[in-house]
Amino acid sequence: MAQDTLTITDNRTKQTYNLPIEHGTIRAMDLRQIKTGPEDFGLMTYDPAFMNTASCRSSITFIDGDRGILRYRGYPIEVLAEHSTFLEVAYLLLFGDLPTEHELKDWVGEITHHTMLHETTKKFMEGFRYNAHPMAMLVSTVAALSTVYPEAKDIHDPANRLHQIKRLIAKIPSIAAFAYRHSVGFPYVYPDNDLSYAENFMNMLWKMVEPKYVANPVLARALDILFILHADHEQNCSANAMRCVGSSHADPYLTTAAAAAALSGPLHGGANEEVLKMLDEIGSKENVPAYIKKIKEGHGKLMGFGHRVYKNYDPRAKVIKWTAERVFEVTGRNPKLDIALELERIALEDDYFIKRKLYPNVDFYSGIIYQAMGFRPEMFTVLFAIPRTVGWLAQWQEMLNDQEQKIARPRQVWTGYEVRQFVPMGKRSPIAAAR
Ligand code: SDX
Numbered sequence: 001m002a003q004d005t006l007t008i009t010d011n012r013t014k015q016t017y018n019l020p021i022e023h024g025t026i027r028a029m030d031l032r033q034i035k036t037g038p039e040d041f042g043l044m045t046y047d048p049a050f051m052n053t054a055s056c057r058s059s060i061t062f063i064d065g066d067r068g069i070l071r072y073r074g075y076p077i078e079v080l081a082e083h084s085t086f087l088e089v090a091y092l093l094l095f096g097d098l099p100t101e102h103e104l105k106d107w108v109g110e111i112t113h114h115t116m117l118h119e120t121t122k123k124f125m126e127g128f129r130y131n132a133h134p135m136a137m138l139v140s141t142v143a144a145l146s147t148v149y150p151e152a153k154d155i156h157d158p159a160n161r162l163h164q165i166k167r168l169i170a171k172i173p174s175i176a177a178f179a180y181r182h183s184v185g186f187p188y189v190y191p192d193n194d195l196s197y198a199e200n201f202m203n204m205l206w207k208m209v210e211p212k213y214v215a216n217p218v219l220a221r222a223l224d225i226l227f228i229l230h231a232d233h234e235q236n237c238s239a240n241a242m243r244c245v246g247s248s249h250a251d252p253y254l255t256t257a258a259a260a261a262a263l264s265g266p267l268h269g270g271a272n273e274e275v276l277k278m279l280d281e282i283g284s285k286e287n288v289p290a291y292i293k294k295i296k297e298g299h300g301k302l303m304g305f306g307h308r309v310y311k312n313y314d315p316r317a318k319v320i321k322w323t324a325e326r327v328f329e330v331t332g333r334n335p336k337l338d339i340a341l342e343l344e345r346i347a348l349e350d351d352y353f354i355k356r357k358l359y360p361n362v363d364f365y366s367g368i369i370y371q372a373m374g375f376r377p378e379m380f381t382v383l384f385a386i387p388r389t390v391g392w393l394a395q396w397q398e399m400l401n402d403q404e405q406k407i408a409r410p411r412q413v414w415t416g417y418e419v420r421q422f423v424p425m426g427k428r429s430p431i432a433a434a435r
Helices: 026-031 077-081 087-093 101-112 118-125 134-148 158-184 197-206 217-229 237-244 252-264 271-282 285-296 315-331 336-349 353-354 361-374 377-401
Strands: 005-010 015-021 061-064 067-071
Touching: 005 118, 015 026, 067 077, 067 087, 077 217, 077 315, 087 101, 087 197, 087 217, 087 377, 101 158, 101 315, 118 134, 118 158, 118 197, 134 158, 134 252, 134 377, 158 197, 158 252, 158 315, 158 377, 217 315, 217 361, 217 377, 237 252, 237 377, 252 336, 271 285, 271 336, 271 353, 271 361, 271 377, 285 336, 336 353, 336 361
Parallel strands: none
Antiparallel strands: 005 015, 061 067
């Protein structure tokens, strides 16, 4: 009997099957041969929310949830956060290796010269209500770029794909900054090509009437590190959305908009905004025990805690905590940090959280830094979407180049009626659910 196989006996038919095991998986399609007769469709797997299903092969990001390990193309996240810049990491995620000095210079030059938005896009954004949520503005505007670059539909041309990838990486901060300026009622600030990626983002956010914006280098580096930490995270909800929508061969702008829409949910990228609301609700360190008691009684979740993969401390949260201290040296300490640290201290000692392996995740501390920098909570998920655009595009490109991939179309377990006779209008009874 070959070693890497799984032997299954179907007790309904006493038939035995040997399925190959590869990379710790069996192929779901290998189960379809397990039938009770020629009419039987064959076995499927049932896995709501894909708790135990690998949807693809990938070499972009590796996570070991039990050991709290996160690596981009084999490089530990802590090392990249210390030694790299975000655009250097973007190059690594997209092309698979760290760029040489010359390659990085060209790459930064390319991105820098694609930061402008078409004036019609600016006018499109001016049409949003004064109080439009910046994340909804970002999702809509990224989708609208599909109308500006119709040639992006040709996703089979690698050069065209790369051109759109550069445009998206370059323009997402411009869209984010314009959304912010719209939400505070300030005129939009155009990109400044003399500045780095993070500095230019700060310029478009915070330049007022001064002739030239000068970024605080500590805050610029903190943003760059935060962008590195948020760049990719293997098959999370929004990456899955990117791969699923991209598998229909939609253009990269509409596909990225779908991924950003997934990120906006409070259980995913929207959690950083919810963490600040939670800290505001708690109000002080003294109120933490009562709040934790409420969570343990099943009233809500501790936002910024827990993770589908990490059953240990999220390695990104550690780097964010270190970065927070650097930011506070410039901005002054955010008092919310004390509440967050007390929440973490108590939760990490409490059996309810220990038993469920709930640790702070990437969203727990990031909002505290953003707030100290002057961002309102509505902007926090937008700040997540900027760097994650690189990860989505890397996952999208890998999916398109994977010969095994085709349009995503899961099956279902049918729980509805068998065939029914049509009921004439006069003989129908009101549907309780519709009331
Ligand atoms: C991100 O997937 C990624 O990689 C995502 C991300 C990325 O970079 O792309 O890392 C970014 O989305 C981070 C997560 C941000 N979300 C939050 O902080 C929201 C709060 N966290 C939870 O909603 C939850 O932990 C999830 C959504 C993150 C994970 O949910 P799972 O894996 O489906 O876990 P679960 O809901 O099945 O929870 C298992 C148990 C349950 O208790 P029991 O039913 O067994 O009694 O743990 C409990 C849950 O109720 N639980 C929590 C909790 N998270 C899980 N209880 C209190 N507070 C929490 N935060």
